[in-house]
Amino acid sequence: MIHMEQVSYSYQKNKAPIMNNVTLHESEPVIGAIWGRNGAGKTTLMSLLAGHNRPDSGTIQIMDQNPYNNLSAQGHLCYIQENHPLGKNWNMNDLVTIGSHFHSQWNHQLAKRLIDVFELPSKQKISKFSKGMKTAAQIILGLCSNASVTIMDEPTNGLDAEKRKLFYEALLETYEDNPRLILISTHHIEEIQPLCETLIVVHQGKVLYHHPMEEIRERGVLLTGLIQDIGIASQGADIIDSARMGTTSKVMIDDVYSKEWIAKAQHHGLSIEKAALQDYLVNVTRKEEARV
Structure with a gap:
């Protein structure tokens, strides 16, 4: 083709x-x-x-x-x-x-x-x-x-x-x-x-x-919760976006949204959701720029 x-x-x-x-x-x-x-x-x-x-x-x-x-x-x-x-x-x-x-x-x-x-x-x-x-x-x-x-x-x-x-x-x-x-x-x-x-x-x-x-549509994990809990749960993960407000943090992780992530979020008292594809693509290309 x-x-x-x-x-x-x-x-x-x-x-x-x-x-x-x-x-x-x-x-x-x-x-x-x-x-x-x-x-x-x-x-x-x-x-x-x-x-x-x-x-x-x-x-x-x-x-x-x-x-x-x-x-x-x-x-x-x-x-x-x-x-x-x-x-x-x-x-x-x-x-x-x-x-x-x-x-x-x-x-x-x-x-x-x-x-x-x-x-x-x-x-x-x-x-x-x-x-x-x-x-x-x-x-x-x-x-x-x-x-x-x-x-x-x-x-x-x-x-x-x-x-x-x-x-x-x-x-x-x-x-x-x-x-x-x-x-x-x-x-x-x-x-x-x-x-x-x-x-x-x-x-x-x-x-x-x-x-x-x-x-691609399965990638992009959003975690929201206390800063210290986010830090522990996301240790070693590829964070492609983050925002803080007071004691709360929200991060996007470049990984597959999975049962394992859902279980980890629940264990640390975090909210979890699948990132929108558009947001994931914007952030992953921004991360690529930062790596250059």
């Missing part, structure tokens, strides 16, 4: 690389999330995979082909950018027609249904759409392409909660009908994590983690 080997890339010569010696493999059809803080390199990673930029060093293959300047490889790809460039005079009828010309596996019936679901006018210019309506149009282009490798950058930006739910439902439906590699960059990690099988964490131009989602 996708293979990156020791890829580095800089937007300007003699400048520090935006992506630095990145290796990333995904060989099976999955829905994967790409997460990273602003400026981490998510968009650069996606544009390299999509063949929009050529790496300075290393190799990239999409379906065993170099995607850069390669029409054959592009036939397997669909990359929907956050503000995807669409023809300024296009309407939804044009999008469907052009989408079907560029993508041989185009799902016309799904496109028609999603236009109705998202309540998009067929003849109005997309350039006149609201932000949410433009996002919905981009979603339709991405999902209905049925491309073997579909990459979507922040596909829910501008959508309200109801429309995001519709997107998630359509995403699962089209994946179940036609399993393929779908990579989604998102800030709504809590919402999308139940749908994803893998998580790619990008940090400072590198892939910090590429693990099954079920492994």
